[in-house]
Amino acid sequence: MAARIPIIAGNWKMNLSPDQARELSAGLAREHTRPGTVEVFIFPPAPYLSIVAESTRASAIRFGAQNIYPEPKGAFTGETSLSMVSGLGGQLALVGHSERRHQFGETDSQAARKVAATVQAELTAVLCVGETLEQREAGQTESIVTDQIESGLREIGAHHLDQVVLAYEPVWAIGTGKTATPDQAQAVHHLSRALLRKQYGEAAASSMRILYGGSVTPDTISGLLARPDIDGALVGGASLTLDSFASIIQNSGFHS
Numbered sequence: 001m002a003a004r005i006p007i008i009a010g011n012w013k014m015n016l017s018p019d020q021a022r023e024l025s026a027g028l029a030r031e032h033t034r035p036g037t038v039e040v041f042i043f044p045p046a047p048y049l050s051i052v053a054e055s056t057r058a059s060a061i062r063f064g065a066q067n068i069y070p071e072p073k074g075a076f077t078g079e080t081s082l083s084m085v086s087g088l089g090g091q092l093a094l095v096g097h098s099e100r101r102h103q104f105g106e107t108d109s110q111a112a113r114k115v116a117a118t119v120q121a122e123l124t125a126v127l128c129v130g131e132t133l134e135q136r137e138a139g140q141t142e143s144i145v146t147d148q149i150e151s152g153l154r155e156i157g158a159h160h161l162d163q164v165v166l167a168y169e170p171v172w173a174i175g176t177g178k179t180a181t182p183d184q185a186q187a188v189h190h191l192s193r194a195l196l197r198k199q200y201g202e203a204a205a206s207s208m209r210i211l212y213g214g215s216v217t218p219d220t221i222s223g224l225l226a227r228p229d230i231d232g233a234l235v236g237g238a239s240l241t242l243d244s245f246a247s248i249i250q251n252s253g254f255h256s
Protein backbone atom coordinates (compact mmCIF):
# COMPACT_ATOMS: atom_id res chain seq x y z
CA MET A 1 0.00 0.00 0.00
CA ALA A 2 1.36 3.44 -0.95
CA ALA A 3 1.83 5.73 2.06
CA ARG A 4 -0.78 8.46 2.42
CA ILE A 5 0.85 11.90 2.17
CA PRO A 6 -0.42 14.02 5.09
CA ILE A 7 -2.36 17.21 4.42
CA ILE A 8 -2.27 20.32 6.58
CA ALA A 9 -5.23 22.54 5.64
CA GLY A 10 -5.91 26.05 6.93
CA ASN A 11 -9.48 27.30 7.17
CA TRP A 12 -9.32 31.07 7.60
CA LYS A 13 -13.11 31.34 8.10
CA MET A 14 -14.23 35.04 8.04
CA ASN A 15 -10.92 36.47 9.24
CA LEU A 16 -8.00 38.64 8.04
CA SER A 17 -7.82 41.83 6.01
CA PRO A 18 -6.81 41.69 2.32
CA ASP A 19 -3.28 42.79 3.27
CA GLN A 20 -3.03 40.16 5.98
CA ALA A 21 -4.30 37.50 3.55
CA ARG A 22 -1.65 38.54 1.02
CA GLU A 23 1.12 38.55 3.59
CA LEU A 24 0.17 35.20 5.13
CA SER A 25 -0.29 33.38 1.82
CA ALA A 26 2.94 34.87 0.41
CA GLY A 27 4.80 33.82 3.57
CA LEU A 28 3.47 30.28 3.33
CA ALA A 29 4.31 30.17 -0.37
CA ARG A 30 7.91 31.14 0.40
CA GLU A 31 8.17 28.27 2.88
CA HIS A 32 6.37 25.70 0.77
CA THR A 33 7.81 26.16 -2.69
CA ARG A 34 8.06 22.50 -3.70
CA PRO A 35 5.98 19.44 -2.95
CA GLY A 36 7.43 17.86 0.18
CA THR A 37 6.35 15.24 2.66
CA VAL A 38 3.18 17.19 3.49
CA GLU A 39 0.54 18.79 1.24
CA VAL A 40 -0.63 22.27 2.23
CA PHE A 41 -4.16 23.51 1.54
CA ILE A 42 -5.61 26.98 2.26
CA PHE A 43 -9.27 27.95 2.41
CA PRO A 44 -9.47 31.76 2.35
CA PRO A 45 -12.72 33.75 2.37
CA ALA A 46 -14.13 33.86 -1.19
CA PRO A 47 -13.22 37.55 -1.81
CA TYR A 48 -9.57 36.66 -1.16
CA LEU A 49 -9.33 33.73 -3.59
CA SER A 50 -7.60 35.84 -6.22
CA ILE A 51 -5.16 37.27 -3.66
CA VAL A 52 -4.19 33.76 -2.59
CA ALA A 53 -4.05 32.60 -6.23
CA GLU A 54 -1.54 35.31 -7.01
CA SER A 55 0.59 34.89 -3.88
CA THR A 56 0.83 31.11 -4.12
CA ARG A 57 1.29 30.79 -7.89
CA ALA A 58 4.93 29.71 -7.70
CA SER A 59 4.42 27.35 -4.76
CA ALA A 60 3.13 23.87 -4.03
CA ILE A 61 0.17 25.21 -2.00
CA ARG A 62 -3.33 24.32 -3.16
CA PHE A 63 -6.28 26.50 -2.27
CA GLY A 64 -10.05 26.55 -2.57
CA ALA A 65 -13.35 27.83 -1.26
CA GLN A 66 -14.78 27.42 2.24
CA ASN A 67 -18.18 26.78 0.68
CA ILE A 68 -19.54 26.49 -2.83
CA TYR A 69 -22.98 26.41 -4.45
CA PRO A 70 -23.53 23.32 -6.58
CA GLU A 71 -25.20 25.02 -9.57
CA PRO A 72 -23.00 26.20 -12.45
CA LYS A 73 -24.44 29.76 -12.58
CA GLY A 74 -27.59 31.80 -12.16
CA ALA A 75 -29.67 33.83 -9.75
CA PHE A 76 -28.04 32.69 -6.50
CA THR A 77 -27.12 35.95 -4.79
CA GLY A 78 -24.13 35.69 -2.52
CA GLU A 79 -23.02 32.26 -3.66
CA THR A 80 -19.79 31.07 -5.28
CA SER A 81 -19.70 28.54 -8.12
CA LEU A 82 -17.08 25.88 -8.67
CA SER A 83 -16.05 27.41 -12.00
CA MET A 84 -15.37 30.72 -10.22
CA VAL A 85 -13.03 28.88 -7.89
CA SER A 86 -11.32 26.84 -10.59
CA GLY A 87 -11.15 29.87 -12.92
CA LEU A 88 -8.85 31.49 -10.35
CA GLY A 89 -6.73 28.37 -10.02
CA GLY A 90 -8.50 26.93 -6.96
CA GLN A 91 -8.58 23.16 -6.79
CA LEU A 92 -10.54 22.52 -3.59
CA ALA A 93 -13.88 23.01 -1.90
CA LEU A 94 -14.61 22.58 1.78
CA VAL A 95 -18.01 20.95 2.20
CA GLY A 96 -20.24 20.53 5.25
CA HIS A 97 -18.07 22.37 7.76
CA SER A 98 -19.81 22.26 11.14
CA GLU A 99 -20.34 26.03 11.06
CA ARG A 100 -22.22 25.60 7.75
CA ARG A 101 -24.25 22.76 9.25
CA HIS A 102 -25.00 24.34 12.63
CA GLN A 103 -25.10 28.09 11.96
CA PHE A 104 -26.50 28.03 8.41
CA GLY A 105 -28.64 24.89 8.59
CA GLU A 106 -26.80 22.99 5.87
CA THR A 107 -28.17 19.45 5.61
CA ASP A 108 -26.55 16.13 4.73
CA SER A 109 -28.30 16.17 1.35
CA GLN A 110 -27.00 19.64 0.53
CA ALA A 111 -23.52 18.48 1.49
CA ALA A 112 -23.94 15.45 -0.81
CA ARG A 113 -24.90 17.70 -3.74
CA LYS A 114 -21.89 19.90 -3.11
CA VAL A 115 -19.52 16.91 -2.97
CA ALA A 116 -20.99 15.58 -6.23
CA ALA A 117 -20.75 18.95 -7.99
CA THR A 118 -17.18 19.39 -6.76
CA VAL A 119 -15.92 16.08 -8.10
CA GLN A 120 -17.81 16.57 -11.37
CA ALA A 121 -16.05 19.91 -11.74
CA GLU A 122 -12.77 18.00 -11.28
CA LEU A 123 -11.95 19.65 -7.98
CA THR A 124 -11.28 17.95 -4.65
CA ALA A 125 -13.91 18.05 -1.92
CA VAL A 126 -12.88 18.14 1.72
CA LEU A 127 -15.98 16.71 3.41
CA CYS A 128 -16.29 17.57 7.11
CA VAL A 129 -18.14 15.36 9.57
CA GLY A 130 -18.38 15.28 13.35
CA GLU A 131 -20.60 14.98 16.37
CA THR A 132 -21.69 17.62 18.89
CA LEU A 133 -20.83 17.29 22.58
CA GLU A 134 -24.42 16.28 23.34
CA GLN A 135 -24.27 13.52 20.71
CA ARG A 136 -20.91 12.28 22.04
CA GLU A 137 -22.25 12.18 25.60
CA ALA A 138 -25.29 10.27 24.39
CA GLY A 139 -23.00 7.62 22.83
CA GLN A 140 -24.00 8.61 19.27
CA THR A 141 -20.59 9.50 17.83
CA GLU A 142 -20.32 6.40 15.64
CA SER A 143 -23.84 6.63 14.25
CA ILE A 144 -23.62 10.37 13.53
CA VAL A 145 -20.25 10.13 11.79
CA THR A 146 -21.37 7.04 9.85
CA ASP A 147 -24.54 8.78 8.66
CA GLN A 148 -22.67 11.93 7.66
CA ILE A 149 -20.05 10.00 5.67
CA GLU A 150 -22.61 7.74 3.99
CA SER A 151 -24.87 10.61 3.02
CA GLY A 152 -22.04 12.93 2.04
CA LEU A 153 -20.68 10.38 -0.43
CA ARG A 154 -24.06 9.10 -1.61
CA GLU A 155 -24.15 10.99 -4.91
CA ILE A 156 -20.71 10.06 -6.16
CA GLY A 157 -19.36 6.84 -7.62
CA ALA A 158 -16.41 4.93 -6.17
CA HIS A 159 -14.27 6.12 -9.10
CA HIS A 160 -14.49 9.68 -7.73
CA LEU A 161 -13.33 8.84 -4.21
CA ASP A 162 -9.78 9.90 -5.01
CA GLN A 163 -11.19 13.46 -5.30
CA VAL A 164 -12.45 13.40 -1.74
CA VAL A 165 -10.66 14.03 1.53
CA LEU A 166 -12.54 13.45 4.78
CA ALA A 167 -12.16 15.68 7.82
CA TYR A 168 -13.33 14.44 11.20
CA GLU A 169 -14.08 17.55 13.23
CA PRO A 170 -15.84 16.97 16.53
CA VAL A 171 -17.99 20.08 16.97
CA TRP A 172 -17.02 20.34 20.66
CA ALA A 173 -13.35 20.68 19.69
CA ILE A 174 -13.70 23.42 17.05
CA GLY A 175 -12.52 26.81 18.25
CA THR A 176 -12.82 25.74 21.90
CA GLY A 177 -9.20 24.95 22.70
CA LYS A 178 -10.26 21.35 23.50
CA THR A 179 -8.39 19.12 21.07
CA ALA A 180 -9.66 15.55 20.99
CA THR A 181 -6.99 13.27 22.39
CA PRO A 182 -5.08 11.25 19.81
CA ASP A 183 -6.94 8.16 21.13
CA GLN A 184 -10.36 9.77 20.73
CA ALA A 185 -9.56 10.98 17.23
CA GLN A 186 -7.94 7.70 16.15
CA ALA A 187 -11.01 5.75 17.29
CA VAL A 188 -13.29 7.77 14.99
CA HIS A 189 -10.81 7.78 12.11
CA HIS A 190 -10.50 4.02 12.44
CA LEU A 191 -14.24 3.46 12.31
CA SER A 192 -14.54 5.86 9.36
CA ARG A 193 -11.92 3.92 7.43
CA ALA A 194 -13.64 0.64 8.34
CA LEU A 195 -16.87 2.05 6.92
CA LEU A 196 -15.11 3.04 3.68
CA ARG A 197 -13.57 -0.44 3.49
CA LYS A 198 -16.99 -2.06 3.88
CA GLN A 199 -18.62 0.19 1.27
CA TYR A 200 -15.86 0.63 -1.29
CA GLY A 201 -13.16 -1.97 -0.62
CA GLU A 202 -9.63 -2.00 0.72
CA ALA A 203 -7.91 0.09 -1.98
CA ALA A 204 -10.30 3.03 -1.64
CA ALA A 205 -10.27 2.86 2.16
CA SER A 206 -6.52 2.70 2.48
CA SER A 207 -5.87 5.57 0.10
CA MET A 208 -8.45 8.02 1.53
CA ARG A 209 -6.88 10.85 3.57
CA ILE A 210 -8.81 11.48 6.79
CA LEU A 211 -7.88 14.74 8.53
CA TYR A 212 -8.57 15.65 12.13
CA GLY A 213 -9.86 19.14 12.95
CA GLY A 214 -10.53 20.84 16.26
CA SER A 215 -8.16 23.23 18.06
CA VAL A 216 -5.01 21.73 16.51
CA THR A 217 -1.82 23.58 17.49
CA PRO A 218 1.90 23.18 16.77
CA ASP A 219 2.10 21.24 20.06
CA THR A 220 -0.67 18.74 19.35
CA ILE A 221 -0.08 17.93 15.69
CA SER A 222 2.66 15.33 16.00
CA GLY A 223 0.79 13.26 18.61
CA LEU A 224 -2.24 13.19 16.32
CA LEU A 225 -0.25 12.33 13.21
CA ALA A 226 1.48 9.47 15.01
CA ARG A 227 -1.82 7.55 14.96
CA PRO A 228 -2.24 5.21 12.01
CA ASP A 229 -5.53 6.55 10.64
CA ILE A 230 -4.88 10.29 11.10
CA ASP A 231 -3.57 11.73 7.85
CA GLY A 232 -3.32 15.42 8.61
CA ALA A 233 -5.28 18.30 10.08
CA LEU A 234 -7.85 20.93 9.23
CA VAL A 235 -6.77 23.97 11.23
CA GLY A 236 -8.83 27.06 12.01
CA GLY A 237 -7.45 29.49 14.62
CA ALA A 238 -3.84 28.33 14.38
CA SER A 239 -3.83 28.80 10.58
CA LEU A 240 -4.20 32.59 10.92
CA THR A 241 -0.57 33.43 11.63
CA LEU A 242 2.46 32.39 9.66
CA ASP A 243 4.31 31.35 12.80
CA SER A 244 1.74 28.90 14.08
CA PHE A 245 0.64 27.46 10.73
CA ALA A 246 4.22 27.05 9.51
CA SER A 247 5.09 25.34 12.82
CA ILE A 248 2.20 22.91 12.35
CA ILE A 249 3.47 22.13 8.84
CA GLN A 250 7.02 21.79 10.13
CA ASN A 251 5.96 19.53 13.00
CA SER A 252 4.13 17.32 10.50
CA GLY A 253 7.42 16.41 8.93
CA PHE A 254 7.66 18.81 6.00
CA HIS A 255 11.09 19.15 4.44
CA SER A 256 11.39 20.97 1.12
Ligand code: PEP
Residues within 6 Å of the ligand: 011, 013, 169, 173, 174, 175, 176, 177, 213, 214, 215, 216, 234, 235, 236, 237, 238
Ligand atom coordinates in the same frame (compact mmCIF):
# COMPACT_ATOMS: atom_id res chain seq x y z
C1 PEP B 1 -12.02 24.48 11.73
O1 PEP B 1 -12.41 25.59 11.46
O2 PEP B 1 -12.25 23.58 10.93
C2 PEP B 1 -11.29 24.26 12.98
C3 PEP B 1 -10.90 23.05 13.26
O3 PEP B 1 -11.07 25.36 13.78
P1 PEP B 1 -10.08 25.42 15.07
O4 PEP B 1 -8.77 24.82 14.65
O5 PEP B 1 -9.99 26.86 15.40
O6 PEP B 1 -10.72 24.61 16.15
